Amino acid sequence: MSLRGKAAIVGVGETPVDRLGGKPGEPRKVTAEYLSWAARLALEDAGLTKKDLDGQGLAAIYTTNHSQPFWPEEAANILGIAPAVSLAGGNGGASAVSLLGHGAAMIDSGVVDLVLVVAAAAPFSERGRTRAEPADTRDFEMPFGVMGPNCKISFVMSRYMHESGMTVDHFGKIAVTARHHATLNPDAYLRKPLTLEEYKSSRLISDPIRLYDCVLPANGGKAYIMASPERAKTLRRSPVYLLGWGERNNASAGPRSNANPLITGILESGKAAFEMAGVSHKDIALLALYDDYVPIIMLQIEDLGFCGKNDRVFFEKTDFTIKGDLPIQTGGGMINCGQPSTTGGMLHVIEVARQLRGEGGARQVADAKVGLATGLGAVNYGKNFGCTAAAILGSEP
Amino acid sequence: MAEEKKEIPKPLPEITPVTQLFWEAAASGKLVMQRCAECRSWVWCPRPACVECGSEKLSWTPLGGRGRIFAFTVIREVVGRALRGFAGDIPYVTAWIDLDEGPRICSNVIGCPIEQIAIGMPVEVVFEKAGVGISLPKFRPRS
Numbered sequence: 001m002s003l004r005g006k007a008a009i010v011g012v013g014e015t016p017v018d019r020l021g022g023k024p025g026e027p028r029k030v031t032a033e034y035l036s037w038a039a040r041l042a043l044e045d046a047g048l049t050k051k052d053l054d055g056q057g058l059a060a061i062y063t064t065n066h067s068q069p070f071w072p073e074e075a076a077n078i079l080g081i082a083p084a085v086s087l088a089g090g091n092g093g094a095s096a097v098s099l100l101g102h103g104a105a106m107i108d109s110g111v112v113d114l115v116l117v118v119a120a121a122a123p124f125s126e127r128g129r130t131r132a133e134p135a136d137t138r139d140f141e142m143p144f145g146v147m148g149p150n151c152k153i154s155f156v157m158s159r160y161m162h163e164s165g166m167t168v169d170h171f172g173k174i175a176v177t178a179r180h181h182a183t184l185n186p187d188a189y190l191r192k193p194l195t196l197e198e199y200k201s202s203r204l205i206s207d208p209i210r211l212y213d214c215v216l217p218a219n220g221g222k223a224y225i226m227a228s229p230e231r232a233k234t235l236r237r238s239p240v241y242l243l244g245w246g247e248r249n250n251a252s253a254g255p256r257s258n259a260n261p262l263i264t265g266i267l268e269s270g271k272a273a274f275e276m277a278g279v280s281h282k283d284i285a286l287l288a289l290y291d292d293y294v295p296i297i298m299l300q301i302e303d304l305g306f307c308g309k310n311d312r313v314f315f316e317k318t319d320f321t322i323k324g325d326l327p328i329q330t331g332g333g334m335i336n337c338g339q340p341s342t343t344g345g346m347l348h349v350i351e352v353a354r355q356l357r358g359e360g361g362a363r364q365v366a367d368a369k370v371g372l373a374t375g376l377g378a379v380n381y382g383k384n385f386g387c388t389a390a391a392i393l394g395s396e397p
Numbered sequence: 398m399a400e401e402k403k404e405i406p407k408p409l410p411e412i413t414p415v416t417q418l419f420w421e422a423a424a425s426g427k428l429v430m431q432r433c434a435e436c437r438s439w440v441w442c443p444r445p446a447c448v449e450c451g452s453e454k455l456s457w458t459p460l461g462g463r464g465r466i467f468a469f470t471v472i473r474e475v476v477g478r479a480l481r482g483f484a485g486d487i488p489y490v491t492a493w494i495d496l497d498e499g500p501r502i503c504s505n506v507i508g509c510p511i512e513q514i515a516i517g518m519p520v521e522v523v524f525e526k527a528g529v530g531i532s533l534p535k536f537r538p539r540s
């Protein structure tokens with residue numbers, strides 16, 4: 001089944017991100033407020049009202065700090081809508097991109113012709129909640145002091161440096177480029193230019209991962225609305241069409257007890273997205289890559305086939321800025337715009353939509369007609385990401 | 398009055414029917430993992446059935462406890478609340494060890510100055526008592 005051109009993004013909404021609740025006595029908002037706010041912004045952007053969503057699709061993404069088993073229903077309840085289909089984003093940071101495909105399939109099958117995808121999280125404001133962990137993490141990582149994703153991605157990065165010869169300069173170039181784009185984005189959280197020297201002298205958190213390799217946790221909400229192509233044509237915004245999509249979960253490059261951690265499921269999900277879209281790498285004007293950590297951006301560029309594995313020279317030669325050969329993280333990425341838990345992945349879908357609508361302002365990529373967004377979620381024991389998804393979006397169907 | 402410092406405990410594994418034999422062996426100083434009787438694959442972490450072929454014929458099989466460091470990190474900060482009990486150990490090393498038989502295990506490298514730890518370093522298992530009936534398999538350099 002191909003979903004090419006079968007659905008389009010017709011509205012996007014993002015609340016500002018903040019870190020309220022990090023300090024005692026600060027005013028705070030709860031998840032429901034960010035959720036409601038983001039949904040309203042997306043509806044306004046699309047020129048729809050919440051009444052239009054009754055009998056349509058609603059997708060809510062589980063978050064790490066505010067999840068109960070009926071979360072999509074609670075989201076509908078918070079918003080006051082009666083969806084005909086509730087979808088759950090259970091793929092962590094990959095959910096935003098996964099749901100592009102799941103929503104498009106519901107639309108293409110004629111069950112609904114609108115889907116609201118919404119996510120929100122307030123990890124600072126709602127601090128202290130217990131988080132359930134997968135059994136492997138609970139039993140075979142935490143007792144050894146494996147300090148969450150920082151530590152697990154450090155294993156991957158340590159091996160990546162060992163096999164590829166990439167150095168702090170290679171990672172620093174990516175961090176500096178993303179921050180440069182953030183300086184051009186009024187919605188970014190970190191907007192002060194970053195120099196390579198500042199990157200290199202930032203403190204080590206979990207060697208070789210340093211402060212500026214890491215995503216910035218935040219509170220916030222994000223939403224997008226999808227519609228059938230017919231419905232999209234009646235709405236106020238230029239539709240951003242889904243051209244290609246792929247998802248791959250629990251990928252293992254090699255035996256499951258001894259996989260290659262430098263190959264992610266993006267190898268397969270990206271390939272599926274390119275095949276469905278029928279576009280070539282040259283057609284891609286920008287990449288919005290899931291970026292909880294800098295080295296992961298590079299592994300995805302490799303897995304998507306823009307270069308070979310461990311291709312040091314490619315990373316040295318390529319200009320990744322908005323004016324360059326292969327623009328990446330054009331709004332600054334999550335590392336600079338903040339990661340409200342699993343809501344963070346929505347950023348990349350929304351950034352591609354904005355660029356393809358020509359709303360990038362100072363960070364606009366010239367003549368952007370096709371862009372690619374990825375999502376990653378869950379870091380599996382001894383490997384890398386459990387959930388991966390890739391989507392290719394276009395301004396023409 | 399002297400301030401009494403309450404020690405924050407480190408998390409321990411939850412012993413389940415699927416993992417019980419691993420922890421029982423560890424408590425008696427033996428490293429075991431499941432191996433599939435049908436396709437001969439190693440299965441790690443413990444599972445109800447083989448993750449390669451689906452067979453339920455898994456047998457707990459002893460390993461030599463020797464391997465090499467495949468990747469490692471030095472933990473320098475506590476992140477989040479669940480692992481505050483490790484604050485006093487910082488800096489410490491967590492690593493992926495590739496065992497000689499094939500499977501990769503996540504553990505700590507101990508008994509060695511951090512600066513000397515490197516990818517490829519040969520290591521061997523040593524069991525460290527962590528709680529009642531629970532010993533954690535850790536690794537130290539071997540010559």
